[in-house]
Amino acid sequence: MSLLEVEGVTVAFGGLRALDGVSMKVEAGKVTALIGPNGAGKTTLLNVVSGILRPVRGQVRFRGRDITGWPQHKVASLGIARTFQDLQLFGNMTVREHLLVGRYRLTHTSLVEALLRLPRHFREERESRKAVDALLARLGLSDVADWPVNALPYGKQRLVGVARALALEPALLLLDEPTAGLSGTEAEEVGQLLGLLAREGLGVLLVEHHVGLVMSYCDWVVVLDHGLVIAQGVPEKVQSDPHVIEAYLGEEAA
Amino acid sequence: MKRKLRFWYATALLMASLLFLAACAGGEEEAPRMPTPTAARQPTGEPIKIGVNIEQSGAASVQGEAYVRAATLWQEKVNREGGILGRPVELVIVDNKSDPTEAAVLTRRLVQQGVVAIVGPGTSPTTLAAMNAILESKIPVFSMGSADSIVVPVEQRPNVFKTPFHASQNVEAILVDMKRRGIQRIGLLTVNNPYGESGLAAWRAAEQRGEVQIVAAEKFEANATDVTPQLTRIMSANPQAVVVWAIPPGAPLARRNAVENLRINVPMYHDAGAGAELFLRLAGQSAEGAFMIHPKTLVWDQIPPTDRQYQVLQEFGRLYTQRYGEMSGFASYVWDALGLLKAAIEKAGSTDPQAIIRALETMGEYVGATGVFRMDPRDHLGLSASDLVLVTIKNGKWQLVR
């Protein structure tokens, strides 16, 4: 049983098929890349897995459990975290607060307990702050922990998006173009981090354009074009697949 | 982009200041054109302050405007004629915006400013909301609200008085005329606000006493544009007369819809709230033949000299119409409230609140423009329904029927 299994998923917008019977798997402890030309349906697939979109056909299974069409917050509470291409950070919250919000599923203080400052609030707050501090340190965000995110440079903001997702302590991490807009070295760092996380047992599915990153840090590559899976396999094999070359060349020509 | 914005703001500022100037100029124009003082003594000393807490804007502002006009006029007259106890009178007029909460707050504020008495609030909800403040103040307060409960039970309202007739007295007076015409079955159209509600309650009470049969009762919103559906419903119950309980613009609107659209041929009665000149102006031709039960103020120039109120009505009617060009159906309530206070202060010889209240309760008869008041410790209104008259409209003028 794989960590995540996507089977025959079809999504249609009006008459257009954004995904057409897509099947793929993500294994725990592996980094899986989802690549393909623009408009191939990569983000759509992430949206289906994370519960933003409901497929017209097909199934999404997490640890063997059918989660197709579950609302987003329920999917997240199973331990499926994600980032967004356009970041979707929380305006002027601080970095630390972003991570604290990220731990939402791991804590249980209710509205009433918070208003009245009952013991659970303090206990969880203490635990969360400790965990968040550790994560901040690990990602090198400690020195900007109390900055509002909108005062950070773009690269750091991307990292905060990843950090927020990691704060969920997820089993599966979905990343939508985590290196877009980053410099070469920054992208390299992200790649190393992903490799490290995978070794700790995390399953990672990332949508990526950065070919170098895909080649050096990913264990498995799935290629989408026009909503169809045109190839999948280990990076070296996919790289030389004629379908893939054609799809990318087609894009360049256009 | 920036410069454009500045241009627009400059334009707006210019327009605003022009408007302000216009308003100021308008204010000056309306400012007192006092006849040269012929009266002897100029009032001197510390002015006697009386609070006037009125609905100058908001839902009840139509009455409010007339109240303020009457108050201003009265202040000028009294100060011209030597004030009260030789002291000048200063009215502190405030706008409660028809808001119950503001009415309550303003009552307390007026008390703090040291007024010896308050006239207002002018409606039932504003008065009842201010009641706590009024009772705590222990100074005499005159309300122009229509609900009976403002002064009843009197033990719980020791310092509260009112000048407009109870709704029940208006009903009583209309019923007298209906009996004469043999009308038993009526249709009732009331405005859906506190004013209409008090009328509806009074009519329901009369029905309980078996004095009348209400075959249809409908309501309409104060800002309605067409009450033909309500009137259609009422007419389908086949009443012998239709009673409309509303203030402008609702009352004249109902009259127009009834006459123009439905050509209702049964008598239509309005109550004193229907609004004098405003009724004529808004109902136009259709006003002809409408009946209204009203204090004598509307037909002040038709009251025979033998009437006890003749003198008072002549003076009030002259002053008011000379200044404002037309009579108002509401103005006399404030005029009389202030007159009663003046008489009471003079009788008591002091501005001590308790003394004023005692003087009001033991004054005996006070002939006002609204009617002849006979207040006593059991009755803080003191009017009787027989002071009301029935008027109708002929050739665009009010005509005394009886």
Place this chain on the structure above:
Amino acid sequence: MGLNRWGFLAFLVGIFGLGVLLIPVADALPFLTRANLVVFALHAIAAMGLTLVMGFAGQVSLGHAAFYGVGAYATALLTAKLEWHPLLAMATGAVMAAILAALLGRVVFRLRGHFLAMATLAFGLVFYVVMRGWDSLTGGNQGTGGIPAFALGGLRLDSDTSMYLFLWGVLMVGIVAARNLIKSRPGRALVAVGASEVAAASVGIDVARAKMSVFALGAIYASVAGSLYAHYVTYVSPDSFGLLPSLRFLVISTVGGIDSVWGAPLGSAVVVLLTEGTREVVPKFVSGATGSYEIVAYGLALVLVLLFLPRGLAGGLALVVQRANEWLRGRERPTPAAVLEEVELR
């Protein structure tokens, strides 16, 4: 960091002292009375509920006065007619308001932006119509009275001063509760929902539920204020809970600033000062001026504040504090902490 917990407490004590100091100020100012202070505190408490809804969950309500009305009518009917204990009546009103808000939120929060505003507007209007039309329960347009003064043990709030001090205390409790909320798991979740719904859901927050709960909480603030209003005035009628009062709460919240717990008290104070100030000043220049000048001033103030201080007076004030701080410290470069000062004076 804004202020830490002890700093905040000290600040709170200071503010409470300030509230007490307002009494002699009101006595000294010719155009203010203690009754104005009572109204100021009542409106601040109710508007704080709206501030929570708008500022911390990014949702707007144009029918807030309806919840104020639920509390007021619950207290009026339960204490005057059934002679319940005031506290019990207040709690009942608050629960009813919360349930009503939750039910409303359930259906309404599927809507976004303008439609949501308009749906709450419609709700407020329907409430107003029902209060006017349901004569047998509410007394209709004539309202209902005979409400006793608020009494709790030996405490009897039968004067403006006692009422005001009690309300000021309630206001402080409201502020502390709001701040407690913000610095906690559910509170941060609300802010997150206000900032990005899709991202909030991606960390496991049930967005619809979060909105519903903050809507219910806001309704409780309004309802408690409404109950105390009923005790204070001893009479309630529908006109106090219609569209205009809803708009007034909206003005108070936005002028004060919707992303600060101090917004509602600030906004309420400004509205009282504006109302009473114009009432006092304008007639000195324009003879025969009525409340209309004040209405114009009210509208213009709202427009100007929102145009030039979109974060309200609280936001503006925070900025001033920060600038003053910088100036005192001799023009340092803004530190992250200073940037934060601007972000939250929560």
Place this chain on the structure above:
Amino acid sequence: MSEFLQFVASGIGQGAIYGLVGVGFVIIYNVTGIINFAQGHYLMLSALTAVSLREAGLPAVPALLVAIVAGALAGVVTDRLVINPARRHSPLMLIILTVGVAIALEGLALLIWGVNPRRYGPFTAGPPLEVAGAAISRQTLWVLGVTLAMALALWWFFQRTLVGKAMQACAMNRDAARLQAINPAQMSLYAFTMAAAVAGVAGVVLVPITSAYYDMGVPFGLKGFTAAVIGGLVSPFGALAGGLSLGVAEAVGVGYVSSAMAEGVAFTVLALMLVLRPEGLLARVRMRWA
């Protein structure tokens, strides 16, 4: 039967006015994404201006035209002084800003005209027309005629003029419109001006039916908005149809249900519409713009 017809006749007269106010909501909403709270206040301004001009002795036609222009100017001022500078604010702030405009306009009207309602006579004198036992006043016919004329004019404007088409483009996609060199700020100005002018037209034809007073803006604004929502907020013609159906529903509701709750009918309809069918009753018909 004639009773029912009477209710309908009364209803369409009121409903046409609601519809005209609703049209303004639709135009502004589609072009700028704003719900303009001051919409009913333009009607009020035009109505009161018209009364003043008539009282000052101006003949009917110029008086009414000037009054409509005055209403439109209020729209211009709203856009230039408030909406345009605040273009970057959130929609929430923009709604509240229009609330501020509405409050200020109402106060201004109170300053200028005072509290008393005023009125001028119907455009053509004469007894009401009898249609199958139902009386229809001549002014109601004027209202219906003007409404029809406005509908045709709007249709022409949006279908046949360049500006109209540009506004439609703006309504469909503001960013795309910008790429085609359509200036959204300018479209917003046109939208506010037009919406205010249409409300102004409604105001001047309404006065003889009821009267003009300073606080009529809010009730008419609310009814107009309800009309627009019934029409789905996408098409001016939907708003007109929505207004007519709301007017008839109200009148029939008064006639057969309860006159005390008549106003409740409209607002309950509004609430239900927003919650159950935010896309409007007429969305199925797909009456987009024309």
